[in-house]
Amino acid sequence: MAIELPKKQAVVVGVGWAGGIIASELTKAGIEVIGLERGGERTPDDFIMQKDELRYALDHELMQDLSRETQTIRNTTDMTALPMRQLGSYLLGTDVGGAGIHWNGQAPRFFPYDFQIQTMTLEQYGEGKVDEDITIQDWGITYEEIEPYYTKWEKMAGISGEQNEMTPEMSEEYPTPPMKESPAIRLFKEASSELGLHPHQRPSANLSENYTNPDGQTIYQCQYCSFCERFGCDYQAKSDPLITVIPTALKTGNFEIKTHANVREIGHEDGVATGVYYIDGTDDQEYFQPADIVIITTYVMNNTRLLLQSGIGQPYDPETEEGVVGKHYCYQIISGADGFFEDKKFNLYAGAGALGGGVEDYNADNFDHSDLDFIHGGVLGLHQTGNRPIDTNPVPEGTKSWGKEFKEASTHYFYRQLHIQSQGASLPYRYNYLDLDPTYTDENGDPLLRVTYNFTDQDRNLAKYQAERAMEIMEQMGADIVEEVNHATGDYDIVPYQTTHNTGGTIMGASSETSVVNNYSQVWDCENLFVAGASTFSHNGGNNPTPTVAALAYRAAEGILDYIDDPRQLVVDGN
Amino acid sequence: MSEEKKSEGLTRREFIRNGSFAVGGLVGGTLLGSFLINPSSSTQTASENGNGDHDHGSSDDYMRARMFFKRQEDFRVLSAAVERIFPEDEIGPGAVSLAVPYFIDRQLAGSWGFNAREYMDGPFEDGAETQGNQSALNRRDAFLKGVRLIQNQAKANFEGEAYYDLTDEQQDEILESFESGDVEMRGMSSSQFFELLRKATLRGVYSDPVYGGNLNMDGWRMKQYPGGLMNNMDIIEDEEFHDIEPVSLHDHHT
Ligand SMILES: Cc1cc2nc3c(=O)[nH]c(=O)nc-3n(C[C@H](O)[C@H](O)[C@H](O)COP(=O)(O)OP(=O)(O)OC[C@H]3O[C@@H](n4cnc5c(N)ncnc54)[C@H](O)[C@@H]3O)c2cc1C
Ligand code: SF4
Numbered sequence: 054m055a056i057e058l059p060k061k062q063a064v065v066v067g068v069g070w071a072g073g074i075i076a077s078e079l080t081k082a083g084i085e086v087i088g089l090e091r092g093g094e095r096t097p098d099d100f101i102m103q104k105d106e107l108r109y110a111l112d113h114e115l116m117q118d119l120s121r122e123t124q125t126i127r128n129t130t131d132m133t134a135l136p137m138r139q140l141g142s143y144l145l146g147t148d149v150g151g152a153g154i155h156w157n158g159q160a161p162r163f164f165p166y167d168f169q170i171q172t173m174t175l176e177q178y179g180e181g182k183v184d185e186d187i188t189i190q191d192w193g194i195t196y197e198e199i200e201p202y203y204t205k206w207e208k209m210a211g212i213s214g215e216q217n218e219m220t221p222e223m224s225e226e227y228p229t230p231p232m233k234e235s236p237a238i239r240l241f242k243e244a245s246s247e248l249g250l251h252p253h254q255r256p257s258a259n260l261s262e263n264y265t266n267p268d269g270q271t272i273y274q275c276q277y278c279s280f281c282e283r284f285g286c287d288y289q290a291k292s293d294p295l296i297t298v299i300p301t302a303l304k305t306g307n308f309e310i311k312t313h314a315n316v317r318e319i320g321h322e323d324g325v326a327t328g329v330y331y332i333d334g335t336d337d338q339e340y341f342q343p344a345d346i347v348i349i350t351t352y353v354m355n356n357t358r359l360l361l362q363s364g365i366g367q368p369y370d371p372e373t374e375e376g377v378v379g380k381h382y383c384y385q386i387i388s389g390a391d392g393f394f395e396d397k398k399f400n401l402y403a404g405a406g407a408l409g410g411g412v413e414d415y416n417a418d419n420f421d422h423s424d425l426d427f428i429h430g431g432v433l434g435l436h437q438t439g440n441r442p443i444d445t446n447p448v449p450e451g452t453k454s455w456g457k458e459f460k461e462a463s464t465h466y467f468y469r470q471l472h473i474q475s476q477g478a479s480l481p482y483r484y485n486y487l488d489l490d491p492t493y494t495d496e497n498g499d500p501l502l503r504v505t506y507n508f509t510d511q512d513r514n515l516a517k518y519q520a521e522r523a524m525e526i527m528e529q530m531g532a533d534i535v536e537e538v539n540h541a542t543g544d545y546d547i548v549p550y551q552t553t554h555n556t557g558g559t560i561m562g563a564s565s566e567t568s569v570v571n572n573y574s575q576v577w578d579c580e581n582l583f584v585a586g587a588s589t590f591s592h593n594g595g596n597n598p599t600p601t602v603a604a605l606a607y608r609a610a611e612g613i614l615d616y617i618d619d620p621r622q623l624v625v626d627g628n
Numbered sequence: 629m630s631e632e633k634k635s636e637g638l639t640r641r642e643f644i645r646n647g648s649f650a651v652g653g654l655v656g657g658t659l660l661g662s663f664l665i666n667p668s669s670s671t672q673t674a675s676e677n678g679n680g681d682h683d684h685g686s687s688d689d690y691m692r693a694r695m696f697f698k699r700q701e702d703f704r705v706l707s708a709a710v711e712r713i714f715p716e717d718e719i720g721p722g723a724v725s726l727a728v729p730y731f732i733d734r735q736l737a738g739s740w741g742f743n744a745r746e747y748m749d750g751p752f753e754d755g756a757e758t759q760g761n762q763s764a765l766n767r768r769d770a771f772l773k774g775v776r777l778i779q780n781q782a783k784a785n786f787e788g789e790a791y792y793d794l795t796d797e798q799q800d801e802i803l804e805s806f807e808s809g810d811v812e813m814r815g816m817s818s819s820q821f822f823e824l825l826r827k828a829t830l831r832g833v834y835s836d837p838v839y840g841g842n843l844n845m846d847g848w849r850m851k852q853y854p855g856g857l858m859n860n861m862d863i864i865e866d867e868e869f870h871d872i873e874p875v876s877l878h879d880h881h882t
Contacts, residue, residue: 102880104856107835112740123747126759135755135762138747236867277860287858398869402853403860442834442853455713455807455826456800460850464719467851468869492751546758 055330055341061087063613064329064344066316066359067351069151070599071586071606073298074206075348077268078610080307084617087342088302089314089331091351092148097295100154100285106441110283115155117145122495124354128507128544130371130484136493136501142546143384143553144283145352149310150295152352152553156599157282157406157438158258158291160212162203162221163594163601164417165196166429167478170592174428177418183428186483187511188374188381190591193563193627194572194608200224202604207256210292210603211264211272214256219413232261232275237399237471238410241435244529250412255434256600257407258292268301279439281406291406314340317499319347319363319582326365326582332497346613349584350606353382356588357487357558358502366559366569366578371484371505377569379487381557382506383593386431386477388516388539390523391470392532393449398468404439411435415475415522416595427514431477431595433523440467449534472538473527475519476552478595482509487558508541516541554598556590561605564627571624573612574605580622585609691840692730695737696768701790703729705775708792712799713829720850721843728832731841732771735828741768763816767824774821777813778802836877845874856880 063079065072068090076086108114117123117140125134146152166173171191174182183189204225206212214227231254234242242252259275266272275290289296302308313334320327320341328343349356360366360378369380411434413419422428446463447470453459490503508516520537527535540551562568565577570589576582585606587598594601612623697703707729716722723729735741743766752764765773781802782791791799805811809819816824832841834848836855842848848855854872858880863870 102856102877104858104880105836105838105877107831107839111831113745118745119747120743120745128756128758132756133753135753135759136747136749137759138743138761141760233864235864276858277864278856278858279860280856400860400863400866400870402857402872403864408864440853442848442851443831446830455803455829457715457717460714460717460719464850467853493749544756544758547760548758 055339057341057343060328060343060345061085062344062617063087063346063348064089064342065348065350066329067091067151067349067355068149068294068299068310069146069350069352070153070294070298071602072348072350073150073153073294073302074603074606075350075583075585075610075613076308077298077302078607079613080302080305082614083307084614085307086302086309087344088308088310089316089329089342090149090310090312091315091334092312094310094312095148095150095154095295097285097289101287103284103287104278104280106443109155109280110441111443113140113144113283115146115148115283115285116140117147123501125490125493125501125503126547127503127505130505134490134503134505137547141548142551143555144550145354145553149312150293150299153294153599154285155283156293159407159409159436159597160207160210160214160256160258160600161432161596162223163596164221164419166417167592167594168192168194168196168199170429173418178422178428182422183480184511187509188481188483190381190481190560190562190567192561192572192591193568193624194561196221198572199601199604199608202607203600205607206600206603209266209268209297210258211260211266212256212258212292213261215254217251217253219251219419220253227256229261229264232257232259232405232408233277234410235400235404235408235437237401237437238408238435240530241410241471241473241526244526245410245412248525248529250414250526252410252412255407255409255411255436257405259405259407260290260292266297268297270297270301272296275405277403277405277408279402279404279441281404282438315497316351316359317362317497319349319359319365321363321365321579321582324579326579345581346617347582348609348613349582350586352586353555353558353588354487354502356584356586358489360559360569360584361489362499365576365582368488369486371486374483377560377567379558381481381560381591382485382487382504383479383481383556383590384506384545385552385554385593386479386508386512386516386541387474387551388477388520388523388537388541389433389472389474390520390527391447391472391536391538392527392530393447393466393534394469394471394531395533399471401437401440401468404437406438407436408438409434409436415519417478425514425518427511427518429478429480429595430515431475431519433473433475433519433526435471435473442467450536471527471530471532473523474538475516475523476554476595476597477512477515477519477541479556479593480509480511481557481592507545508543512541554587554593556587556593556598559584559588560591561589562591566628571622572608573623574609575612575616575623577622577626580620581616583609583613692727694730694733696733696741701779702772702775703733705779705791706732706771708799709775709778709803709825710829710832712796712803713826714833721846723829723833725843726833726841726847727843728829728841731832731835731839732828734840735831736768736771742766761820763820765815770816770821770824773813773815774818774825777811777818778806781805781811838877845876848874
């Protein structure tokens with residue numbers, strides 16, 4: 054039997070960016086919030102002098118322990134899904150701060166096209182441009198509506214960046230100037246300009262200068278130390294929840310965080326959430342935390358799993374296309390180009406997670422798709438995140454992967470190889486979805502989430518096109534050897550790292566028939582339940598997701614405060 | 629924050645101090661070859677006991693003992709195999725001189741060997757390649773099986789000779805048959821084992837010396853890798869390449 058705890062006004066499950074942002078906004082407004090986090094406690098002191106590639110980058114010290122919980126994976130519905138036994142394609146966060154601690158900090162917005170993709174594609178190209186199994190849908194929110202929340206996030210996180218005619222329109226400048234330009238980035242920008250493209254310095258949460266945000270939290274100047282992606286920052290120079298929204302919430306005295314609290318189920322009665330059930334890892338006891346408002350911010354996988362496990366919302370069925378929970382699971386379509394330079398040597402041991410140049414000319418509908426066999430696109434970027442020696446062994450194609458030849462080539466090219474990557478948009482496909490696995494369970498005996506996912510022709514065509522564009526730029530940069538890199542030529546593979554940009558499962562939309570939440574991240578079927586994070590994306594844009602996660606979390610917080618004043622469905626159901 | 633640690637002066641001082649305690653044969657300077665630990669004897673001892681030649685009495689010596697492999701023979705096969713994957717040459721030391729066999733031995737003795745943070749519950753099925761590793765073997769068992777299979781292959785194909793007594797070409801031939809998955813292996817394919825061995829070798833060559841490999845940071849020197857620098861503000865915009873003496877966690881933590 055679960056032990057029942059004293060009731061709280063609001064419970065936030067999962068304390069990463071999404072949970073932290075909502076907790077900070079609610080507690081500032083005087084609401085008492087308890088945060089339940091399955092992982093452990095941590096502070097910025099945990100990241101000082103942790104420059105250890107093996108421990109953090111390869112053995113994933115800061116990430117989810119899969120022995121306790123994982124997902125099962127299959128490419129198609131006729132395969133048996135098997136557990137992801139080792140981390141690979143994506144790296145799930147855990148502990149206070151979530152993946153926001155070990156993210157890179159690349160912080161771009163999505164485009165207006167993303168939010169109204171169905172309408173705008175139809176307007177621009179007419180019926181039949183996309184296959185009917187590519188089930189694109191408008192998000193039930195426009196760029197104009199989300200824009201102020203992007204601005205709010207950028208000011209809170211102190212984002213460093215610049216705009217040009219190809220980047221999404223902003224009502225205000227970035228709060229801090231762009232990061233420094235390294236020679237590799239300069240070369241990329243010059244080459245792109247020569248090709249008539251519009252390069253810019255990428256928006257970054259690794260800050261170009263010291264900055265104090267409107268909540269009074271200070272973020273320091275980045276030192277380009279390069280132990281950034283997959284690491285916490287020594288200098289408190291990478292915006293993360295632990296140095297921004299979490300202390301802001303704690304400072305109010307209204308926020309309490311319980312760690313080792315692994316939530317299994319959302320309690321509900323007659324369409325009203327009553328609280329959450331969790332196992333406390335310190336005593337292995339089950340507790341029930343009652344609350345007036347329940348907010349789920351456990352990332353894409355568990356946001357979806359918790360709804361399915363709790364029997365909230367109708368599970369999606371790919372055969373009938375009925376139901377909504379689990380639908381539109383999307384990812385990121387990664388392709389690009391490698392270039393090897395014989396007579397150049399770059400200081401690639403230096404870098405930062407979000408240090409890069411990019412072009413948005415081939416993203417969204419910034420280019421004409423009339424004669425193309427796909428829609429959307431992706432940002433093309435050259436990032437200098439810092440080469441580390443175990444995992445960076447650049448060798449031209451056809452080189453043996455061990456022995457003398459490998460040793461020669463990998464040591465020679467270590468500082469002589471550059472990479473341009475496209476983060477291609479990932480569009481929903483009828484048969485890509487999330488549900489509960491029939492066989493495999495987690496440490497509590499609860500079913501694992503089952504991921505059914507494969508690339509489609511839309512994805513493969515997009516990836517190919519983007520790789521060709523990347524290769525053109527690389528040629529222009531003067532590389533001696535230019536090679537295509539493409540993760541989306543065949544079937545989706547769980548092994549090589551691509552990105553931790555999973556999206557969908559509890560998507561946002563204009564009606565309860567087509568989506569799980571409204572544009573305040575409020576669940577249609579359960580008014581006092583809010584689910585926030587990239588699980589609410591109806592598809593994934595051609596850019597990193599976190600600014601959009603954050604903007605939607607700010608909007609959700611506003612909706613929750615409004616709901617507390619006047620409990621109701623905040624948006625009229627478009628059914 | 630210990631920002632005082634970021635200065636290059638300290639880094640360099642510490643490097644010299646650590647370098648001289650780690651190996652007797654340190655010559656100094658920045659070039660790769662000069663850091664080799666008695667190169668002539670290391671190749672020879674590689675085929676005897678997988679060890680480099682070292683001064684007695686340095687604290688490092690006490691770490692040159694096995695925590696996982698019980699049989700000397702297994703360890704000798706491992707040593708010979710990793711040396712073929714990352715051989716000593718004119719660029720610099722090979723896996724044995726960098727203490728990679730001891731690195732792997734210690735890794736197997738710890739949580740990595742037990743796949744402690746990976747999902748190891750059944751049922752186990754082969755699955756498609758896109759579903760990733762589905763082996764029920766943990767790394768400890770995989771290494772024991774794999775290394776013994778290398779030895780068996782040597783004996784079966786080369787008139788009863790031990791793997792470590794074969795010529796370089798013969799040793800490579802056996803590794804290639806593993807790489808291509810041609811050798812029958814239970815619990816995982818021989819190509820999967822080869823990939824495990826290959827990656828473990830690179831981990832040992834290039835991880836921080838605290839783990840026992842990358843001896844004296846000589847793995848890093850071959851790539852001119854400076855380790856985890858605290859600050860690159862001054863060089864990030866520079867066109868010129870900077871060759872910087874490496875720093876390790878030891879430099880940062882002491
Ligand atoms: C290596 C890496 C690099 C990245 N780089 C970028 C980048 O440059 N730009 C970008 O935009 N994005 C990047 N991302 C993605 C980014 O980190 C995520 O989009 C973001 O952190 C998501 O925030 P979140 O709060 O939704 O989820 P998370 O940060 O995952 O937080 C969810 C929290 O919920 C907890 N939780 C989960 N289940 C339960 C449960 N049942 N009970 C209790 N607690 C639970 C988790 O432990 C976790 O702390 C990167 C990700 C990784 C891994
Ligand atoms: S690169 Fe910059 S932001 Fe990233 S960890 Fe280092 S100092 Fe922090």
